[in-house]
Amino acid sequence: MMDKNSFIIALREKLKGLPTEDIERSVEYYKEMIDDQIEEGIPEEEAVSSLGNIDDIVQKILADTPITKIVKDKLKPKKDISPWVIALLVLGSPVWVPIIFSIFITVFSVYISVWAVLISLFATAFSLIVVGIVGIIISAGFFFQAAISSGGALLGIALALIGSSILITVLCKITVKLLITLTQKSFLGLKKLIIGKAE
Amino acid sequence: MDIQLKRGLLDVCVLAAIKDEESYGYKIIKDIKPYLEISESTLYPILRRLETSSLLTVRSAEHNGRLRKYYRITHLGLARLEDFKNEWKEVMSIYQFVNREEKNDG
Numbered sequence: 001m002m003d004k005n006s007f008i009i010a011l012r013e014k015l016k017g018l019p020t021e022d023i024e025r026s027v028e029y030y031k032e033m034i035d036d037q038i039e040e041g042i043p044e045e046e047a048v049s050s051l052g053n054i055d056d057i058v059q060k061i062l063a064d065t066p067i068t069k070i071v072k073d074k075l076k077p078k079k080d081i082s083p084w085v086i087a088l089l090v091l092g093s094p095v096w097v098p099i100i101f102s103i104f105i106t107v108f109s110v111y112i113s114v115w116a117v118l119i120s121l122f123a124t125a126f127s128l129i130v131v132g133i134v135g136i137i138i139s140a141g142f143f144f145q146a147a148i149s150s151g152g153a154l155l156g157i158a159l160a161l162i163g164s165s166i167l168i169t170v171l172c173k174i175t176v177k178l179l180i181t182l183t184q185k186s187f188l189g190l191k192k193l194i195i196g197k198a199e
Numbered sequence: 200m201d202i203q204l205k206r207g208l209l210d211v212c213v214l215a216a217i218k219d220e221e222s223y224g225y226k227i228i229k230d231i232k233p234y235l236e237i238s239e240s241t242l243y244p245i246l247r248r249l250e251t252s253s254l255l256t257v258r259s260a261e262h263n264g265r266l267r268k269y270y271r272i273t274h275l276g277l278a279r280l281e282d283f284k285n286e287w288k289e290v291m292s293i294y295q296f297v298n299r300e301e302k303n304d305g
Contacts (some may be wrong), residue, residue: 026243029224032267033239036225039263050239057240064244 004034007048014058017195018065019073026061062191070194114179118172125168132162211283213245214254214276221271244250278288282289 001011006029015023030051037047051057135158142151209231213302214220224242231237248257254276259266 025247028266028268029243029246030239032223032265035265036267052240060240063210064247130257132270144255 001043002048004031004038004044004048007034007051007054010054011057014054015061017074018062019069022061022065022069030057059188063188065191067187067191067194070191074194111183118179121168121172123163125172128161128165128168132158132165134158135161169195205235209235209245210249211280212237213249213287214272214280216257216282217270217272219276221269223267223269225301249276256282 008031011027011030012023015026033051034044034047037050038044042050135154139151139158142148142154159198208251212235213227223229224239224246228237228239228242230248246255246257250257250270252275253273255270255272258269258270259269261267
């Protein structure tokens with residue numbers, strides 16, 4: 001059970017690293033929510049706990065702050081940087097700029113290739129189904145001509161292809177969902193890393 | 200309710216809560232609650248998003264010795280509500296179709 005002041009202090013602390021205007025705006029909002037409830041007669045501690053888990057609140061605020069804004073704010077020099085540091089950074093840029101860039105490009109291309117693989121797997125599954133259906137039709141033809149063993153063999157293969165196709169499709173769908181969740185979590189993690197709260 | 204559906208509806212609900220007159224955070228939640236579950240932490244990003252898309256404006260005013268934020272709908276916000284109403288006219292007629300009574304034979 002927290003009182004209003006402890007909640008606000010904790011909130012400010014957990015939001016540290018975000019742009020100042022975002023921190024202040026969020027704090028004002030939640031202060032207002034608590035005060036309005038108190039005004040209606042709700043006891044202070046109850047008003048605070050009605051807001052829910054503070055980490056969930058921080059998570060939502062973080063998720064809603066565009067990553068570009070966080071990076072921009074981080075890059076703004078808050079204190080004066082010594083001209084030596086600036087000179088070093090500029091002179092060294094032919095080294096660290098390509099490095100950072102290639103790290104980023106590598107991660108990005110790996111990510112894109114994972115999606116490419118998934119797409120080709122879906123395509124494979126689709127062609128397997130088509131082949132399987134054609135196989136069933138042809139095996140029916142064999143059965144009509146009383147070529148039972150050939151028909152049976154072909155039918156078995158066709159069904160196996162269709163079965164594999166269904167399996168591949170199901171696995172791909174699961175992987176897509178996992179990948180999307182992983183991507184969202186990574187963005188959240190990246191934001192946290194930038195504002196200095198690596199877990 | 201389907202999460203994606205709810206998310207889209209929440210935006211519209213918030214706009215509807217302020218369509219006739221400006222309102223403040225806590226009151227918006229109370230007005231929406233009978234229709235859709237919404238928490239304070241859910242409302243905050245919605246208000247932010249609506250503001251950055253210029254569907255509403257914010258101003259601070261004094262209330263009982265403290266500052267309170269009042270949200271007012273814009274023309275764009277009203278237009279969004281109109282779009283919503285038109286979209287859902289279609290949905291409603293489809294609902295009538297799905298829900299129609301079985302015809303008795305003979």
